[in-house]
Amino acid sequence: MALGGGIFLTQNKVLPGVYHNFISAARAFVNLSDRGYVGLPIQLDWGPDGEVFTVTVEDLQKDSRKIFGYDYTDSKLKGIRDVFKNAITVYFYKLAVNAAAAQNDYATAKYKGARGNDIKIVIQANVDEPTKFDVQTLLDNVVVDEQIAVASAGELVDNDFVIWKDTATLQETAGTPLSGGSNGDEITGGAHQEALDALEAYGFNTLGCLSDDPIIKSLYIEYTKRLRDQVGAKFQLVGHKLGNADHEGVIDVQNDAIGEDEEVFGAVYWVVGAQAGVAVNKSNTNKKYDGEFTLDMSETQTQQQLTALLKAGKYVFHRVGEEIRVLEDINTFTSFTVDKNEDFSMNQVIRVLDQIAIDTANIFNNRYLGKVPNDKAGRISLWNDIVRHRQELQALRALENYDKEALTVEQGNSKKSVVVNEVVVPTVAMSQLYITTTVA
Structure with a gap:
């Protein structure tokens, strides 16, 4: 091409020709960021180890067994279901101390935790090629993976539930369970600190504290204050009976969960999702509670009780007729000043x-x-x-x-x-x- 062309920065070209710049017209670039994101350290029987893993509401509905080891409707997942009643994405971190993965002669569970003990391996001779094997992976006696006409363990492909032992010798078995899976020791503050450190790289609207230990609750409060006030991260902590936090970034749920086998902080699951998912121009004041935990109303029955709790900065559920509703969408900040009212x-x-x-x-x-x-x-x-x-x-x-x-x-x-x-x-x-x- 003899003539000049292309784009230009300054008018300094030598060759004759057309030099043409295409420039976008100035326009607003002001999309509002989405809400509905939750950070949640949590004890689990199954799931990725030592890392933050992202789950959307669609993931939960379609792949709950693969992600958490249980069907969507299982009672083990009721807290997680409560989070997703209003959240759209949750950054989970599985809390564990000295957890172990279940195993047998043929495979090791993909993740550490007690749920691995409910996996078994069934091996049968292939009908068409008797020297080869059909290998099934079962979870709670439900087939979750099947590989047909496999000659040796080295040909098996790892699935969502087990990692195969390549050197194993395949033999027919009606069902060899995995064993030795464990959730480990009691969760310590160190495990929570690891989770919080990992979550620091993520952006979310709310952080859930699923603990009744005062020291661990204090850890979450100080973490939240540091990230909000010093780092500039903008999220709110949701916990249960956190004490005198006195900070706009901390939401303190007052009501206990009192159902059979329920954790006392069970209401946190619903609140952490509801506070993350509420639109920027909306409030959760008077929002109907539709969670699965049974909440104690004994501390929130009278106007005198409710008034005292609101003045103390508590997030309270109360009964309105046959329904349970949020009294006021407030946080723990109570030390009002002229500059911060x-x-x-x-x-x-x-x-x-x-x-x-x-x-x-x-x-x-x-x-x-x-x-x-x-x-x-x-x-x-x-x-x-x-x-x-x-x-x-x-x-x-x-x-x-x-x-x-x-x-x-x-x-x-x-x-x-x-x-x-x-x-x-x-x-x-x-x-x-x-x-x-x-x-x-």
């Missing part, structure tokens, strides 16, 4: 502020960090994106009366820093009605 005790306000923090960081990190010059034009572009984002929140009625003229985007003390100042007014759902009716 009672608005910060409302979870709906915190969700809006967290949404602003997360989305503004995404806008800056994805569009501006290391890409846009810190000059007047660059700062005007950032100002426009922030305004569009806040206007989107206002359209959702998560904010009100946003004044874009009060938003300033200026150069900071160094040439690479930008300083933003603004005023936002989060909206909250109605929860109190005062009526004066004049009768003529």
Whole structure:
């Protein structure tokens, strides 16, 4: 090609021809980040070891046996089902101390835990090729894998439940169970710390504390405060009877679970999902409890009890007729000041502020960090994106009366820093009605 062409940065070309730049028109890049994400360290009989694993509600419904070792309807999964009544994605970490994987002469369970003891291997001679074998893997006497006409163990392909021993000698057996699987010793604070360390790399809206140990609960509270206040991670902790946490990032569920074989902190499963899944412009105040745990109402019967609990920053379920509902969508922050008033005790306000923090960081990190010059034009572009984002929140009625003229985007003390100042007014759902009716 004799003539010049292509794109140009400056007008310094030598050859004659057409140099053409295609540039996207400026437009808003202000998608709101999704909600519905939960971080959850949890004791399990089955599941990936020593790592965070991601499960969606679709995964749970389709592959619960493969992921957790039980059918979706099994009572062992009722807490997990409660989480997913409102959550869309959960980052699980299986808590374990000295757990062991079950095994027999032919295979080792894919994961550590007691559920591996319910696996058995059935080996039969193949009908068409008697010198070869048909090998089945059964879980609770249900076939979960079958491999036909296998000549040796070396030909077997690992499945979702077992890892085969390549050197094993295949022999016919009506069913050889795996044994020795164990959930290990009592869960320690160290196991919880490992889980929290692993989860630190993930982004989620809520973190669940499934423990009644005061020391472990304190670990979760301090972890949450550190990540929110020092690292900038925006999530809320949900736990049961956490004590005097006094922090907007901590939600303290008051009601005990009292059903047969239920963990006392059973309500946490439902709350951690409900708080993650609620939209930025919605509240869980008066939300109906549809979880599977039986909740104790003895501490939340009278107005005097409820008033005291609300003043103490407790997240409370109470009975309304035949239904159980959330009294107020609040957190544990109670030490109100002029700079930090009672608005910060409302979870709906915190969700809006967290949404602003997360989305503004995404806008800056994805569009501006290391890409846009810190000059007047660059700062005007950032100002426009922030305004569009806040206007989107206002359209959702998560904010009100946003004044874009009060938003300033200026150069900071160094040439690479930008300083933003603004005023936002989060909206909250109605929860109190005062009526004066004049009768003529």
